[in-house]
Amino acid sequence: MCEANAYLIEGSETQLIMESVDTVEPDENGISLVSIFGEQKFLKARIRSMALVDHKIYLEKLE
Amino acid sequence: MCEANAYLIEGSETQLIMESVDTVEPDENGISLVSIFGEQKFLKARIRSMALVDHKIYLEKLE
Numbered sequence: 001m002c003e004a005n006a007y008l009i010e011g012s013e014t015q016l017i018m019e020s021v022d023t024v025e026p027d028e029n030g031i032s033l034v035s036i037f038g039e040q041k042f043l044k045a046r047i048r049s050m051a052l053v054d055h056k057i058y059l060e061k062l063e
Numbered sequence: 064m065c066e067a068n069a070y071l072i073e074g075s076e077t078q079l080i081m082e083s084v085d086t087v088e089p090d091e092n093g094i095s096l097v098s099i100f101g102e103q104k105f106l107k108a109r110i111r112s113m114a115l116v117d118h119k120i121y122l123e124k125l126e
Contacts (some may be wrong), residue, residue: 002065002115026112036116047110050087052065053099 003036005056010027014058017043021057030062065100067118072111077121080106084120093125 003020018033018041025032030044045059081096081104085116088095093107108122 001065002118004065004115022116023116024110024115026110046088047089050116051085052067052087053085055065 001036002052004035004050004052006057006059008043008045008059008061010018010061017041017059024057027057033051065115066116067113067115069096069120069122071106071108071122071124073124078105080122084086087120094122104114 003017003022006018008015008017013062017036020035021030021033022036026046030042033041044062045063048058048060050057064086065102068079069084070079071080074081081098085095085099086097088116089109093105094109096104107125109125110123111123
């Protein structure tokens with residue numbers, strides 16, 4: 001399975017926000033994440049970068 | 064391997080832009096894609112949605 005883990009970067013801190021993310025939908029207010037288990041989260045954040053082979057999505061807060 | 068294919072959606076058209084994308088880095092001007100083969104592309108586009116388990120990244124053009 002090719003889900004990824006989503007991390008929120010704040011300054012020098014990196015916090016795991018959600019494991020096993022399947023779908024990601026950004027909009028102007030933030031980003032929706034849904035895991036393979038059906039867990040849903042909306043964050044006031046945007047994608048900073050993704051490394052799919054490493055299963056990692058890095059988010060940063062929207063100001 | 065958990066790379067994904069990137070597609071550009073324009074109206075009712077969906078065009079394959081890059082296969083086997085590993086890293087994705089959005090910025091305010093567009094989005095950088097790098098494949099597992101080292102191919103690089105920069106597009107004036109943003110992420111509309113991603114379905115990682117299906118290995119799909121959907122992009123749409125920035126106005």
